[in-house]
């Protein structure tokens with residue numbers, strides 16, 4: 282089998298959804314102070330990239346766009362097996378929207394000399410927009426295959442099974458191609474103690490918009506988040522307890538009759 | 545062509561019709577003309593359905609059907625260039641999000657997906673969308689237009705406002721060269737269930753000990769006239785139920801009158817799929833399970849005792 286050339290993978294260090302708590306009185310979530318973690322599906326993307334290299338050769342470069350904490354996502358990617366780590370960062374990174382991130386990734390792709398295969402997550406854990414992969418692929422004019430559940434590397438491209446709502450589509454594309462994956466494609470390996478240690482010492486290459494030839498006004502937000510709040514849908518919270526299962530069941534049946542939701 | 549025209553597109557015609565109705569419900573001065581776009585391969589009755597939903601104009605692009613997102617985005621780009629809308633409404637399906645991303649990249653548009661509500665005023669477009677894996681709702685504003693908004697299926701759409709004379713236009717454009725080739729399409733196993741349309745749902749989670757015990761859940765569902773739903777582990781990991789039963793962030797969003805969650809812990813990625821249910825019942829042996837905070841009726845107990853009792857009570 283022909284060896285693969287360069288493999289890229291995008292990793293986002295986003296808001297940790299599980300640890301984010303809204304303000305009690307307003308229900309609002311403050312995103313700037315929220316704890317962060319590596320986006321879930323990006324670990325699957327890294328795993329898939331490393332598996333491709335293990336089978337077909339080449340090298341894996343992990344790229345993250347963000348602030349200083351994004352080094353943590355890159356460190357995790359290296360621990361799973363990425364060879365190189367690149368952080369795209371600069372002033373105002375916290376305001377970069379999907380458009381800015383896609384621009385920077387497309388520019389980084391060119392700056393680094395291009396890739397044959399590039400993996401991304403099909404949705405980031407915090408935004409879950411599913412936009413970055415197809416968007417930056419379109420900017421580069423390269424193929425993209427989103428929602429891949431199975432990826433086979435061929436001599437000149439990839440064969441992928443795309444998981445849609447009601448069907449599975451088998452798609453073939455030539456290199457270069459951007460593939461987005463979800464958590465069903467693989468189980469990311471747990472890095473060993475040694476791999477973690479090595480990763481913590483790995484040098485991260487840092488590039489900024491200026492080096493990529495992108496003036497700051499091109500990164501100004503086009504979408505502005507005004508408010509993030511946990512929806513408050515009041516529930517009755519009636520507790521049915523202290524009786525036999527049969528009795529509880531009858532009480533529930535009567536309650537549901539009262540609600541008018543039984544057939 | 546007005547500056548504020550809206551273009552609606554989804555490969556799912558039912559959803560495209562919802563988009564048209566959502567666009568027509570915007571203040572008329574903000575959306576004076578609503579266009580719907582049909583790409584090659586759209587059903588013969590699609591024009592009529594979009595007209596009946598209230599489109600002022602239905603545009604059909606001639607040519608051969610393609611599943612390549614680059615081709616689909618390229619064809620849409622041609623129509624958008626001709627119409628110069630200020631708002632593009634897409635469906636936030638998987639295909640819809642992929643095409644939205646590509647088109648946004650081609651035209652340098654601000655874009656949002658997963659949108660569940662839309663407000664257009666003189667100050668601009670504001671969209672409500674799910675964020676933080678469905679844990680929260682964000683209100684986001686576009687700093688410039690045109691903007692692309694991909695609306696989640698199931699988002700409330702107003703009544704249809706059909707116009708008397710629907711304009712019909714035919715577009716011919718050379719599609720861009722495909723970047724990917726579709727080899728095969730196969731329907732998913734199961735795949736027949738449309739759980740997002742169910743009025744009543746009994747959802748089972750990992751509280752179920754073995755596949756055979758699904759019979760208990762199916763019996764309860766029958767006695768309620770309900771469909772069976774499940775959490776991700778039961779579909780994606782155990783494979784006990786097919787993907788069309790899967791509810792949540794990466795599964796289906798449902799809006800039933802009655803939602804009965806059995807042996808479901810209530811992770812945020814699950815809750816986002818069922819949050820808008822009218823009446824929620826939860827059965828769980830752990831009194832601290834997060835699902836209880838979302839429930840109208842709570843039963844703390846063993847599902848293996850409660851479920852058969854409930855089935856019996858409903859039969860009687």
Ligand SMILES: Cc1cc2nc3c(=O)[nH]c(=O)nc-3n(C[C@H](O)[C@H](O)[C@H](O)COP(=O)(O)OP(=O)(O)OC[C@H]3O[C@@H](n4cnc5c(N)ncnc54)[C@H](O)[C@@H]3O)c2cc1C
Nearest residue numbers: 749750751775776792793794795807809811813814829847
């Ligand atoms: C990016 C991402 C996307 C995801 N998307 C989805 C999604 O779309 N849908 C989804 O569902 N999940 C999704 N998940 C997974 C989600 O985080 C949870 O892991 C999952 O919902 C848990 O399923 P569960 O409630 O069935 O299992 P568990 O969390 O294991 O809960 C089982 C529950 O059963 C109860 N129980 C056990 N035995 C009994 C008994 N005998 N009687 C009564 N109760 C009993 C337990 O007390 C427990 O509360 C996603 C996760 C991620 C990271």
Ligand SMILES: Nc1ncnc2c1ncn2[C@@H]1O[C@H](COP(=O)(O)O)[C@@H](O)[C@H]1O
Nearest residue numbers: 291293346401402404405410411412413
């Ligand atoms: N800031 C970022 N840095 C690197 N990759 C990103 C970033 N944002 C998004 N991505 C990639 O794009 C995928 C989809 O993100 P989204 O469009 O936000 O749902 C993620 O899973 C990542 O692989």
